[in-house]
Amino acid sequence: MTYSLLLYILLGLGLVGAMSGAVGTFAFLKKRTLVGDAVSHSILPGLVIGYLLMGTKDPYVLILSGTIFGLISIRSIDLIHQKSKLSIDTAIAIVTTVYFALGSVLLSVVAKSPNGSQAGLKDFLFGKAATLTENDIVAFAIVFVLVIITLIVLFKPFQSIAFSADFAGGQGWKVKRFEFILAVLTSIVITTGLQAVGVVLMSALLIGPGAIARYWTNSLKKMLLLSVVVGAFSGIAGGLLSLSKDNMPTGPWVIIVLFTATILTLLFAPKKGWLAIQSRNRLNKKQMAEENLLKTIEQLREKGNNKITFQSILDQRRLEAAVFDRAFSALSKKGMVKINDQIISLTELGVAEAQRIVRLHRLWEMYLTARLNFKNDHIHGTAETIEHLITADLEKVLMEELNFPSEDPHQKPIPYGNAKQ
Amino acid sequence: MEMLSSNDGLNIILALLISWSCSILGVFLMLRKMVMVGDAITHSVLPGVVIAYLMGSGGENYIVLLGAAFFGVLTTVIIDFLFRKLKLQEDASIGLTFTWLFAVGVVLIAFFSDGNADIDQECVLFGELGLSFMDKIIWNGYVLGTKSIWMIGPMFLLILILVIKGFKGFQIISFQTDYAASKGIKVNKWHYLLMILVSLVTVLSFESVGAILVVGFLILPPATAYLLSSRLIRIHFISIGLATAGVLIGYLLAQWFDVSISPMIVLTLGFVFFLTFVIKMQNTKHLK
Known part of the structure; x- marks a missing residue:
């Protein structure tokens, strides 16, 4: 040729x-x-x-x-x-x-x-x-x-x-x-x-x-x-x-x-490829597991439980053992949880983060009932999802919109920590 | 016009068997909105056909059928994979899959045929119904049909039996896939059965009608019938009737004008669709 x-x-x-x-x-x-x-x-x-x-x-x-x-x-x-x-x-x-x-x-x-x-x-x-x-x-x-x-x-x-x-x-x-x-x-x-x-x-x-x-x-x-x-x-x-x-x-x-x-x-x-989407999903899942674990410990603390163990966490919220282990070791690496003689406790950092998630959950429940006329028994599921998604900016807007309510629709306290400033 | 000979008779029998098989399958393809997947399959069975040609002797052997069934299913699997797993939009998934498999088939032909005229691109695209009588089976001086007829005939019977036996299954997945799934009907089973049958019929009609025109056999009679009725059984009967008329008239016209037969049949079917469409279109206008 x-x-x-x-x-x-x-x-x-x-x-x-x-x-x-x-x-x-x-x-x-x-x-x-x-x-x-x-x-x-x-x-x-x-x-x-x-x-x-x-x-x-x-x-x-x-x-x-x-x-x-x-x-x-x-x-x-x-x-x-x-x-x-x-x-x-x-x-x-x-x-x-x-x-x-x-x-x-x-x-x-x-x-x-x-x-x-x-x-x-x-x-x-x-x-x-x-x-x-x-x-x-x-x-x-x-x-x-x-x-x-x-x-x-x-x-x-x-x-x-x-x-x-x-x-x-x-x-x-x-x-x-x-x-x-x-x-x-x-x-x-x-x-x-x-x-x-x-x-x-x-x-x-x-x-x-x-x-x-x-x-x-x-x-x-x-x-x-x-x-x-x-x-x-x-x-x-x-x-x-x-x-x-x-x-x-x-x-x-x-x-x-x-x-x-x-x-x-x-x-x-x-970003749009299969691999990128998979790894993003994995990251999201990991973050959600960690946040759920923190939240569960915080809920136990609220109940006055001073001796939180792995077992009491699992009794409160059903978590897969592997997921639990991974989330726990990630959190302790971040310095949010400690374990001493089988007793699990939150550090100061852990408390702040756990309270943030509980706060978001309860604020959102408040918003659904107060502004969108949802019934009390229809709000928990949505809040479980949205608590992982609300950004700091949105949180601020929510708090101001609802004027810093002290309790959620189920009469549970909304923890503010330092968030009010 | 010359008188029709017994060779014409054999060609017509073959064409009728192809058109009836296609008609039955086409109705379900159309109702399932899977015409494009069917279209894709007719092209993408090519590698299977080529591989079988290379392995075995000539066209009509059972390896061809196995190869076709395999590549037919592979096509739907790849399309589903691109669409559902990799999130490529559906039209692009279909278009890329069948062109790719067709391309692989053509490359295989080029690599291995080396001037072997048994199979070429052209026969894949067009087919030649007029020559189908050449592989006559003669026993004790009696013509017992042709090899092609003896391949597609049992296939037609198989389709007929499967559809009659499994009519409820086909019916329910044609109209309401989700409902069928919720009733515990194995949608996938029927789906892949349909795809395998489409692949087999396509391959069996490769030499006589070609990969592109077989789509016309698959979709024109069902679409015309669908314009005339909405009941599944009636659609089937009207469609088979139209297919029969299309084959007979198309064949005669092709002889009359001395042009290629299978395109003329598709053109006739298309003309019937056109007339029905125009009449029905005016009717709906009138109603409005």
């Missing part, structure tokens, strides 16, 4: 990946990525009709005729969904297969016409990255620039629509018009991208980059940028991998790269 051919392939795949990433971000946020799959199948009759009418496989003609059918398919899906009791997934499947069937029938007509060769059209079905020409690259680049410019110019309305169509309408944007522009962009990108990865795999290129970007950032601008980079990267990396063997199709390798990257992201992304 010559160097320039290799360059074309990688450049083409990079461009397709980048533009799919950009447009796909919006499809992902609107949870409409499977519409992309429908569009990529429905474009087929458009391509064949474009070829039959114009008698040429000129990429621009085919992109135009393909895009028109892409738009028709999106409109058909919406129409079926809105005007019948069929669900959106049924509508998508109907449109996908019927238009694809129409395209297949037309293809078999072309195959039988005297000067008909399906070769150029078949490229759209399976992708032809290995045979991309300079012409194709120029076409890709033009589409890419067009898409990026449109997204930059119309960023504000697109942002509102991606957030919520109703919200965008409320802001005064003409939602229908901008959704149409977005649909046009999506169709153009899909038609263009088909030449590189083929009809079945195109939708992955729309989904993957957006999904990955979503897990790394909350800002739409950063998401778009990241999505473009990820799309371009997977295009190029997939292209390189496909060179491992002659006659190796490119599209599948792009999708394999993309899928791997998505899985890695889902697992390891900071």
